Amino acid sequence: MLAVVSDQFMEKRGELKTENSMPNSTFSGQFPANTTTTTSYGFPGIFDMPCDGDKGSSLGFIHLLGIQDDNPSLFDLFQTPVIPSPPSEVVNTPATPNSLSISSSSNEAANDEQNKTTVEEEDEQNQKKAKKQLKPKKTPKRPREPRFAFMTKSEADHLDDGYRWRKYGQKAVKNSPFPRSYYRCTTAGCGVKKRVERSSDDQSIVVTTYEGTHTHPCPVAPRGSIGVMPDSSGFGGIGGTSSFVIPQPQFQPYFHNSIPSLGFTNATNSPFPTFFQERQFYPSLSSSLLRDDGLLQDILPSQVRKEAKPE
């Protein structure tokens, strides 16, 4: 079941209001169930969140483009379309062959794949040359890991999120002067990958796409972590490093240590923090979302919010 975003959306992100001046955490899009809109909002489940209150910092907002997950529980989060899309504007995801909907990619399946890889690693190494010449047996289609992506206004391409990444590839992106970098989590047994590319529309925006779930706690506490971490020590006053906190379903050291209610709902295995599930995924495109007792005021200390407001 497709919850959201794929490369397809990424390609369409020009339709999205990726940059806005909303100082508060508000949706800039809608999230109709099981659909992909082609409206100007284009991307289901897109929302902005302030990720840096440090004036002058290169970071302004993290734009979570959405997620891609087959988790029904997660999907249920979006079963309440506040603003139903007109049928003419709705594209049924299942009927879109190019959509990167992932088929039931459970962690179990992923682990099996991983174990298989480990077992065969030695043999694979011995035959790596032959492998290139002899066509190996056709491997079954590997299920996609859950993915989510967000846009970060940053001058730095690679943002420090606390995890250690090893770059394993870089490719030129079609229709974009900026290359796409491929990273893999260096922790043994953790197959999380991420892609980092700069938006061709706005080169100040870095689009980071995470795939998979970390099987380990965050090894390094990033300096000056920003993002949705409601810790003033992370939000303000620590500039210079382009860091942010990635929502992770299993390990969220920055969330649960600060405000437990901001932790993730492991029961649903959702890549989103619970506060998204509880509140933010019932969006309205109207100004009702922007009322004074909006999200951030419940989440962040007022001082932080004040600092987080760009300009």
Next chain:
DNA sequence: CGTATTTGACCGGCGC
């Protein structure tokens, strides 16, 4: 010298 990055080649999926 160990580790990380670079970069060209390779592979598989997909559309024509």
Next chain:
DNA sequence: GCGCCGGTCAAATACG
């Protein structure tokens, strides 16, 4: 079947 393209591999290279 062929070419394009995204993603990955792995040898070469850079770096601390």
